[in-house]
Amino acid sequence: MCGPKWGHKELVDQTECVLRVMPQSNNPDLVPSDPYIGWYTQMALKMVDDLRNSKISEADAQENMQQAYHEVMVRQQQAANEQSDQDAIERKTYQVGSAARAGRSE
Numbered sequence: 001m002c003g004p005k006w007g008h009k010e011l012v013d014q015t016e017c018v019l020r021v022m023p024q025s026n027n028p029d030l031v032p033s034d035p036y037i038g039w040y041t042q043m044a045l046k047m048v049d050d051l052r053n054s055k056i057s058e059a060d061a062q063e064n065m066q067q068a069y070h071e072v073m074v075r076q077q078q079a080a081n082e083q084s085d086q087d088a089i090e091r092k093t094y095q096v097g098s099a100a101r102a103g104r105s106e
Helices: 013-025 035-054 058-105
Strands: none
Touching: 013 035, 013 058, 035 058
């Protein structure tokens, strides 16, 4: 949707297209309110600005955005793992508490 096939030939145009369509995605990992996606969006906008002002090469901007996207994926996975671990601790705590209450009621 944002590639050369659809008329988006320049990295700046492709990036702006992606940032426009991301909020329309039904993928919860791509919503702008996600702190990691918010950070990525700001970084991508800075790369676009730097490209427009010839402060960075297109290759460097593309590499920076790819590295940032990878960082987002890693951080989202770490956050999901931490949440899963916390959920498991809470379930175990609840089970132990339930077993203790059941033992007292006998």
